Amino acid sequence: MSRAGANTPGGWRGSAAQIAVGRASIIKWNRTRHLQPKCGAARKRDGEPCQNLAMANGRCPRHGGKTGKGNNWHRPVWPHRDAPDAMAKLDRKLKALDRAAAKRAKRVAAMSPEQRQRYDAWQKTHQPGPAAARQRKRADRKSAAEIRDLVSQPRPAPSAEVLELERLIADRKADLARVTAENEYPDPGAFG
Ligand SMILES: [Zn+2]
DSSP states (O other): OOSTTSSSTTSSTTOHHHHHHHHHHHHHHHHHGGGSOBOOSBOTTTSSBOOSBOOTTSSOHHHHOOOOOGGGTTSOOOOOTTSTTHHHHHHHHHHHHHHHHHHHHHHHHTOOHHHHHHHHHHHHHOOSSOHHHHHHHHHHHHHHHHHHHHHHSOOOOOOHHHHHHHHHHHHHHHHHHHHHHHHHSOOGGGGO
16 A cells, blocks of 8 residues: 555645655754754763753753643642553652652751751742642731731830820729629619
8 A cells, every 4th residue: 555645545644745745844853953952951871961852941851850730730740540550650750759859858958057948938938739829828928927027016105195095994994893793782772
């Protein structure tokens, strides 16, 4: 069977013209491939730059990884349970997460106090998960800081007017207490 007209005899798919267009575009791509940005991660085999084509983040999919998006922002992406090698993938994933955690712990332990402070602040503002939850936490932190600010400011000394008002309030409270006490224990003569 010839390639030309494999699907629809006389059609575009598989025609000599389509093959020519495809070939030209591949040749063009190959001519510019070396100009595309490359992944700069150190490769395992010899520590040299990886050289695979880079994604927008400057790393190839193997080294830059694909970070969970949306509600799973920065959360591990688990293999699909129907994948034929789901268990092996899950195993690899868990091991990789363990390795990354150990590496991170080592890096954090070696930090200077200022670096550690910056790191903790970043961690606080970059919790994995949905954007809405992060937004909410950010707003909570902001209002808590504002309240802290307000509370920490020294209170101004009360003015003469305020002192006079406080005295009047104390008097009224005393009046009220007296009246309440009298009503609780009424004069026995009232029932005579
Ligand atoms: Zn790479």
